Amino acid sequence: EAQVTQNPRYLITVTGKKLTVTCSQNMNHEYMSWYRQDPGLGLRQIYYSMNVEVTDKGDVPEGYKVSRKEKRNFPLILESPSPNQTSLYFCASGQGSQPQHFGDGTRLSIL
């Protein structure tokens, strides 16, 4: 089954404690992207990747890092999380003119 898998689905943590949200896709897609979604603001792109070892900033990259060492994985790293990064996060992947596939989301709460 074609899917994008994110982990964890839910996380409550404290300010400054490094965390990683993993994202993996099994569709051999070249393109992957991270979004955050906050009430009233819609989906905002954090980082995206066109292929292995190629990453670019989206609209709201501050405070986040990503890596793309393998085609299937695109982890999102928060080196020193802060409360304003409390949000619902989605990973997505795509190829060609096909629609993007989304993971189930990760709800992060930073206290």
Place this chain on the structure above:
Amino acid sequence: GQNIDQPTEMTATEGAIVQINCTYQTSGFNGLFWYQQHAGEAPTFLSYNVLDGLEEKGRFSSFLSRSKGYSYLLLKELQMKDSASYLCAVRDPEGDSNYQLIWGAGTKLIIKP
């Protein structure tokens, strides 16, 4: 600049028809997507328009006018499960990416019995 506008919220009655509009201003255009998103869940793909006209898929239809920078999603025979947010997104091929989407903030549709 790049901009996509949708109404923030709409209300409709079960069994009725509703039209959700989306207007866009982008540097380029290479297709428009509609996604459905239930609260707290992932967006799921509904429709894709790249040429002018109407695309019909069961109870859902989507229309595009590229000259007007306008699209709408038409939902017929509304059911309670259609209560969700509907996201409009435009593929803008500016730069080196044909994958990037510009997203509207979404329209929350409330269905009443």
